[in-house]
Amino acid sequence: MDLFLSLAIIGGLGLLFGGxxxxxxxxxxxxxxxxxxxxxxxxxxxxxxxxxFPGCINFAENIVKGSVNINSCIPGGKAxxxxxxxxxxxxxxxxxxxxxxxxxxxxxxxVAPDRFEYHGVKDCKAAMAYxxxxxxxxxxxxxxxxxxxxxxxxxLHMGADGLPVVDLERCTGCGICVKACPRNIIxxxxxxxxxxxxxxxxxxxxxxxxEVCEVGCIGDKACVKACPRGAITVTDNLAxxxxxxxxxxxxxxxxxxxxxxxxxxxxxx
Amino acid sequence: xxLLAIIFVAILxxxxxxxxxxxxxxxxxxxxxxxxSLGMGMAVIFVMTLAAIVTWIxxxxxxxxxxxxxxxxxxxxxxxxxxxxxxxxxxxxxNPTLFRALGIYLPLITTNCTILGVAILNVQAAHxxxxxxxxxxxxxxxxxxxxxxxxxxxxxxxxxxxPGLLRGAAVxxxxxxxxxxxxxxxIGIVTL
Numbered sequence: 001m002d003l004f005l006s007l008a009i010i011g012g013l014g015l016l017f018g019g020x021x022x023x024x025x026x027x028x029x030x031x032x033x034x035x036x037x038x039x040x041x042x043x044x045x046x047x048x049x050x051x052x053f054p055g056c057i058n059f060a061e062n063i064v065k066g067s068v069n070i071n072s073c074i075p076g077g078k079a080x081x082x083x084x085x086x087x088x089x090x091x092x093x094x095x096x097x098x099x100x101x102x103x104x105x106x107x108x109x110x111v112a113p114d115r116f117e118y119h120g121v122k123d124c125k126a127a128m129a130y131x132x133x134x135x136x137x138x139x140x141x142x143x144x145x146x147x148x149x150x151x152x153x154x155x156l157h158m159g160a161d162g163l164p165v166v167d168l169e170r171c172t173g174c175g176i177c178v179k180a181c182p183r184n185i186i187x188x189x190x191x192x193x194x195x196x197x198x199x200x201x202x203x204x205x206x207x208x209x210x211e212v213c214e215v216g217c218i219g220d221k222a223c224v225k226a227c228p229r230g231a232i233t234v235t236d237n238l239a240x241x242x243x244x245x246x247x248x249x250x251x252x253x254x255x256x257x258x259x260x261x262x263x264x265x266x267x268x269x
Numbered sequence: 270x271x272l273l274a275i276i277f278v279a280i281l282x283x284x285x286x287x288x289x290x291x292x293x294x295x296x297x298x299x300x301x302x303x304x305x306s307l308g309m310g311m312a313v314i315f316v317m318t319l320a321a322i323v324t325w326i327x328x329x330x331x332x333x334x335x336x337x338x339x340x341x342x343x344x345x346x347x348x349x350x351x352x353x354x355x356x357x358x359x360x361x362x363x364n365p366t367l368f369r370a371l372g373i374y375l376p377l378i379t380t381n382c383t384i385l386g387v388a389i390l391n392v393q394a395a396h397x398x399x400x401x402x403x404x405x406x407x408x409x410x411x412x413x414x415x416x417x418x419x420x421x422x423x424x425x426x427x428x429x430x431x432p433g434l435l436r437g438a439a440v441x442x443x444x445x446x447x448x449x450x451x452x453x454x455x456i457g458i459v460t461l
Contacts, residue, residue: 002336010340010347013327013344014347020351024355024358028363029362030362
């Protein structure tokens with residue numbers, strides 16, 4: 001008797017709950033567009049936020065809704081965009097150019113000294129909060145690696161000189177490090193750019209730059225005069241080379257009194 | 270007065286995590302950030318109260334009258350699992366935001382031993398339905414408090430200069446031990 005009773009009660013409970021769940025599954029069925037799942041699987045899955053949404057799943061939902069450009073996934077690039085276009089049945093709208101991060105400071109501790117010793121939290125934002133940062137140059141890299149720590153693609157590492165180095169093979173140009181750097185020394189550029197660039201971020205006047213850094217741009221316009229194509233402009237005491245106009249002739253390199261104009265860093269194919 | 274004593278004992282003096290050592294897994298697993306620990310706490314409060322009510326009803330109406338109290342464990346596990354699944358389905362439809370916020374924690378509660386623990390403790394203490402509900406809510410609040418305090422400690426530990434030897438799991442367990450020691454201080458203030 002006991003046997004049947006226990007069978008009946010546990011079996012009954014099981015049946016009841018099974019029925020309840022079956023009913024609930026039908027009654028509360030959520031109709032999900034199967035394309036959301038498919039698109040989410042195609043995306044890189046780093047949840048980096050470069051598209052403007054909190055995660056890949058939210059981006060996928062908005063693609064299906066049609067409220068966002070399909071090419072907004074920067075890390076995925078052309079390949080991902082093409083496959084999403086295939087799922088959505090639209091013509092490819094991929095951005096042709098790959099984007100990468102570029103570090104605009106070469107002022108390592110050896111050439112750009114500190115104002116004071118800092119023993120706080122190893123984080124650039126925390127260091128900035130303390131009297132505006134320990135580096136004498138108010139624009140230079142603090143070198144505590146906040147940018148490297150936040151890269152979702154493991155493409156940014158701190159080099160031996162204490163400055164971040166971009167791994168161009170891995171970098172997707174998502175721009176997370178740009179937002180993370182409290183001194184704005186990183187920018188996103190196209191990977192197929194060419195010519196020279198000025199790896200400095202200092203908007204200080206020449207006299208100040210000379211005092212705090214051996215490799216900072218002093219904005220004396222020597223390079224502007226040397227450039228035959230008018231590709232270099234100086235704004236706020238900082239020379240900027242327009243890579244669209246630059247033909248890589250190299251005349252600005254010897255003209256620079258601080259010898260800091262470099263070839264842009266490119267991947268080796 | 271009786272109910273106040275239950276609340277005090279369940280939250281502080283006999284905290285489910287720090288004094289009874291149930292639910293250590295989510296206590297260590299979901300206490301990295303205050304935000305997620307609060308989410309987990311809310312899910313536990315919700316599920317624990319529901320589970321305590323349903324298990325109490327099943328125990329009183331089915332198991333005790335038919336002399337089947339030896340089936341308590343399997344019956345309660347069945348109820349808790351089905352209940353969590355049900356809540357998951359309903360929540361997904363009615364409140365997708367909360368569903369996504371709870372994320373993996375909701376299904377994890379199925380195997381959370383605090384839920385089964387509270388259901389069984391209720392039956393053993395012969396609580397009536399009011400006491401059952403109060404005890405379940407108070408226990409879940411105690412769980413949430415333990416989780417949030419731990420998350421606060423761990424958020425600070427991340428910025429602290431911890432000796433290399435202790436970094437990671439070791440310092441977490443040591444702080445959990447000290448926290449438990451602190452909660453032991455409440456024992457004896459109220460006796461049931």
